Amino acid sequence: xxxxxxxxxxxxxxxxxxxxxxxxxxxxxxxxxxxxxxxxxxxxxxxxxxxxxxxxxxxxxxxxxxxxxxxxxxxxxxxxxxxxxxxxxxxxxxxxxxxxxxxxxxxxxxxxxxxxxxxxxxxxxxxxxxxxxxxxxxxxxxxxxxxxxxxxxxxxxxxxxxxxxxxxxxxxxxxxxxxxxx
Numbered sequence: 001x002x003x004x005x006x007x008x009x010x011x012x013x014x015x016x017x018x019x020x021x022x023x024x025x026x027x028x029x030x031x032x033x034x035x036x037x038x039x040x041x042x043x044x045x046x047x048x049x050x051x052x053x054x055x056x057x058x059x060x061x062x063x064x065x066x067x068x069x070x071x072x073x074x075x076x077x078x079x080x081x082x083x084x085x086x087x088x089x090x091x092x093x094x095x096x097x098x099x100x101x102x103x104x105x106x107x108x109x110x111x112x113x114x115x116x117x118x119x120x121x122x123x124x125x126x127x128x129x130x131x132x133x134x135x136x137x138x139x140x141x142x143x144x145x146x147x148x149x150x151x152x153x154x155x156x157x158x159x160x161x162x163x164x165x166x167x168x169x170x171x172x173x174x175x176x177x178x179x180x181x182x
Contacts, residue, residue: 010148015043015155018162021169033170039165046170047156056150061142068138072131075110079124082106 018024030036049170081088087103094100110127111119122130 008148008151010144010151011046012045012148012152012155013046015159015162017158018165021165025166025169034164036166040159040166044156044159044163046116046150047159051149051152051156052133054145054152058145058149061138062147065142066137068131068135071112072128072135073130075124075127078107078110082108082124103153115119163166 011060024030078088084106087105088093090102090104091099092102108124110123110124111121112130113119138141
């Protein structure tokens with residue numbers, strides 16, 4: 001039976017493998033091979049759309065995780081230097097290929113970009129906690145997206161095999177009808 005009855009935890013419908021095409025095609029909801037193939041093709045299009053969205057999300061997360069790690073490393077470095085008397089020397093990017101030097105006095109506060117042109121000031125400990133939490137969430141989400149992509153690929157393969165089996169069944173049926181009429 002090839003229905004969308006079950007779902008994984010992200011809501012991706014599961015496609016069951018069609019074992020016996022003859023029995024499957026005798027079901028009342030399966031009027032003709034063309035209607036079944038049309039249904040399968042619609043589901044395949046949905047799977048392709050889901051795959052595109054998941055790949056986009058995966059790419060975004062893969063670029064975010066290194067940024068979060070870099071920010072976390074900087075906060076940890078600032079924490080290690082906050083009790084020091086010497087200012088921290090740094091170079092920062094002003095624009096493409098243009099850097100500036102800065103001497104940063106020891107501090108216990110840092111500003112973080114949160115997105116959508118929003119920056120907030122945090123204590124170093126709060127910033128560390130927030131970045132650790134964000135990193136953990138991003139890694140967990142990336143793992144879930146990769147699991148969803150694997151599940152989705154399995155469903156697409158099963159669906160493509162079902163489509164081929166129904167199509168081949170229909171070709172054989174038509175050949176048999178043609179032979180009977182001749």
